Amino acid sequence: MNNNTTPPEIKKNEVHDNTTVVAMKHLKKSFGNNDVLKDITLQINKGESLVILGKSGTGKSVLIKCIVGLNVFDDGELSIFGQDISKISKPELIAVRKKIGFLFQSGALYDSMSVRENLEFPLKRQQQTIGDDEMDAMVKEALGNVGLSEAIDKKPSELSGGMRKRLGLARTLILKPEIMLYDEPTTGLDPITSKEISTLILDVQNKFQTTSIIITHDIECAKRTANRIIVLKEGVCFAEGSYTELENSGDSWIRSFFE
């Protein structure tokens, strides 16, 4: 009998598809006199897992909020699935953004709703013709995917930090997004739960073939999940490469992230 309780090691998805899913050119965003994003140019391929590193306040969260539409960028170009989002119509924009999922740093669970209602909320909004039985099956499947089946009738306040993150992930995944944006998914968690969340991110990527953009300060999480890492500094992409390349970088500032 196998008594080993550690989750099985999940290998990173190798990126073979060169289709660009998200492309940015000279993206700029300011808040008042504070230029948060000065000139961001990058592209993310289908199935890739991109980790964005950087000190606090360098605009990492602002960058992914521009992708999902929570922040409106001031200048530059942003294309998602080949469509320049500043030039397409509102229905087209909605259709594009329906393919994007966002896991918030705090989980952003609706406190007044139960776990089940939290998962039903986006489903009811996006698929208004869905039947009760079908919705129930989808909710149970989503909770099963993150190992939270037993918590279906609990309130978010009754869940631990790790469970809240997993529930947040389940709520995002229930809509089967093609791009997943993770805003500091392991912040505030103990090392074991952080490892579980990193494994879950890889699991989701392998199972649903999603493209992931992960913002993190957790180097272990970056090591486990990243195909490619970008380091932001003062509103620009300062460095780019694989985990090993950046870990052995000639720049001491970049190396300091990995120490």
Place this chain on the structure above:
Amino acid sequence: MQQVEPINPPVERIPESTNISIRVSLLSKFFLEVASFSLFMLRFFKEVFKPPYEFNELLKQCFLIGYKSLPLIGITGFIIGLVLTIQSRPTLAKFGAVSWLPAMVGVSIIREIGPVISALIFAGKVGSGIGAELASMKVTEQIDAMQVSWTNPFKYLVVSRVLAATLMLPLLVIFSDAIGLFGSFVGVNLKDHVSFYLFFSQIFQSLEFKDLLPAITKTFFFGFAIGLIGSYTGYNSNKGTEGVGEAANTAVVFSSLMVFIIDMLAVQITSLMQS
């Protein structure tokens, strides 16, 4: 001889130019806030008629805002009716006008005290609740999460709460008035013996339709102002957890103030219409 340092150092005078700039900045902040609130109200009127309509959330809010406020509104209404009767009795007794007690208390409660006291209680309970709830939802990114779930958070959160407050306060005031009159009946019967039928006959003989209509109409405006101010302070809170308390506090202060301002305007308009 050694010079002694003065105990109280001379007060440094703020230059006149600094004083003026502080006043200008406070004034501009006030006008910016007024403009921002006006835009918020305008957005409410734009969103309220636009489908899809959030009926389920509206019903839920009516239950939370209206039904859950019944005990508090009822208890305060009863106490106000009772206390007003007990306090008014000696004054009327001096003029031998104790028999006028039901009529006087009835008119006071229906016209003024019932609506205003209920609205102030409502502002304290519901206005602060809406402000704190929306502010904490903003801090914990729940409003952003709604936006990425293809929900219009303004419509779902603000429109439903403002409508519920607008619709529920008049009902609560009618309830409070009824309980207040019953409190008054109990107050009268502490010293005298007046039958239930006689007491209420006296009240309804002294009341006219023109007493009831403006009194109830103004409560719609009270409810609207309380809901809108609570939603505005919560929805626009941006100071983290500190902002939650601030939103609740600001909601109570400004909605209570607005209740008095609307009441004053309502009295003026009613007087003009009746003259």
